[in-house]
Amino acid sequence: MLKIVIIEDEAPARKKLKNYIEKTREPFEIIKEIETVDETQSFFQTHPDVDLVFSDIELRDGNVFDVYNEIEITAPIIFITAYDSFWMNAFESSGIEYLLKPYSYPRFEKAWLKYTFLKNKMKVNHNDLISKLDAYYQSKLDLKPIYKEYIPVKSNSGIYFLKVEDIIFIQSDYGVIFAYDSANKKHLLNQTSLKEIQEMLNPIVFFKINRSEFVNKVYIEKINRYTKNTVAINIKSHTLKTSQNNTAAFNSWMGLK
Template sequence: MNIIIIEDEIRTAKSLIRILAELRPESRIVGQYQSVEGSVAALSAGPMPDLIFMDIQLADALCFDIFKSVKITCPVVFCTAFDEYSLEAFKNNGVDYVLKPFSEQDIRDALRKVDELKNFFQQKALPDLTDLLSRLAPPPPTGKSSFLIFKDQKYKTVPVESIAFFFIRHDITWIMCFDKQQYSLNQSLDQITASVSPRQFFRVNRQYLINFDAIMEVEPYFLRKLHVRLTLETPDKLLVNKEKSHSFLSWMEDR
C-alpha cells in the first residue's frame, strides 16, 4: 500500500509513520507534505496513492482547498485536533476522522475501515454522495460576531469588525482593536482561526491572525517571503513564508 502523509506538525507526522510501520510494515510512505500548495503540486504530478492521511489545518490553509485543485480518487483519513470539520471531511473521500492526539488503536481502526471499504467496493464504483451531503450540510459559516473578554473585573464583548488582529505574546493570546485597545483572550489561535470568517481573517503565521481591513500594504521580502504592513503597528514584523505567500495573495485578491 502506497501512502501519502499531509501534516504540518513534524512530531505528529513522525508518530504516524512509526505507527504505520508497526501496523503495516509492507506499506510505503511515498510522500510527506506540510502545505496545500506542496500537496497540490505533488498530487497533480505523481500517481495517486492508495491512501492519504491528511491534517485539516495545514501551514497555509485548510486542506479542503486541495480538493478544489486535484481530483483525489483514493480514500482519505483526516486527522485534526477539532471536530467541527467532520461533515466537510466525509464529503471529500473521508473514510475516517481521527482526533488528535491519536493512539495506535485509532490508526488501527482507520486502516480497518479502509480495508472494509476496499473489499466492499472491489467490484463496484464508489457511490457519489456529494449531492446528498450538500443538502444535509448547514450553510457556510460566517464566523463569530464578537468575543467575550474580561478586563478590570468586568465582562464585555468585542465586535469582530473592531479587531485588527489577534496575536500570541509570551504564550498568551491577545486581541488588538483598531482603536488600539488590547485584550487578553483565553483561547488558542487555532481555536480563534476556526471560529472567525476565513474570508475576513488570515493566519499569516503561527503568531498572527489578521483582519483584511487592517492591511495597509504588502511587499516582497527576502527568500520569497512577504512583508505585511498593517494600519496599526505590530509587536513583531509580519512575515508570510514562501509556502504560504501564494495562498495569502489569492486570499487578498478574492474579494
C-alpha cells in the first residue's frame, strides 16, 4: 500500500486530489495532510516512511522550498501549483512532475503513471533510473527562464515603463504593491499579488525576505542581526527585516553561509 503525503493549504484542492488518487484504484493510505511550511518542516524532520508526496508550493505561511532547500526529501514529489515559475526549484529537489492548476484527471493520470513507471524501474535497475532522471532534470535546467526588464506602470498621464534593474525593493501593503527605485521614488504597480511580481523577477537578483517584501541584492548596503532568528537590511534610506522563516534562505542567497 502506497503511503502518501499531501501538502496543500486549500481544502477543495485536497478533496479533488484525493478523488483523483482513488480513481487510480491503487491501494493507498494518506498518512498526513499538511497546510503550512512550519508543519511541513516539523513532519519531514522526523524522517517519515513515505512513498509519494503531492506538494503545493506557495502555502499560507510561505514557500515550501524553504523546507526542501534545508531538508533532504527522499520520497518523489509531484508538485501541484498555480504558478509556472518554480519548475527549476522542483527539478533541483525530488520533483518528478509539475502539475499546473487547474489540472484535469488525464493530466494527473499522466503524472501518476510516470511515478508508477519510475517506481517499477527503480526495482529493476536503480543506476539506469538515476541516469535517466539526471538527463531529464538537466534538459529542464538547460531551459533558461526569461525575466522582465521593464514593468509597465499606469499613471494619470498614461503608461510608463519602470526598469527592473532600478528597483531597490518591492513592498506589498494590504494588497497594494509599491516599487521603490534607486532615486527613492515610490511607484504604484498594477499587480495585486506578490506571486505575479515574483514571476517577473530574476531570483538571483531579487529575494523575498518576508511575506510582503522583495529586495534587490545590488542595492543592499548593510546587514545586521535584528533578533536571534532575523536580520535587518539597510537598503538606501530604508531598513527592512527578514521573517524567521526566510532568514536562513536569505543568508544562503547572500553567500553568508
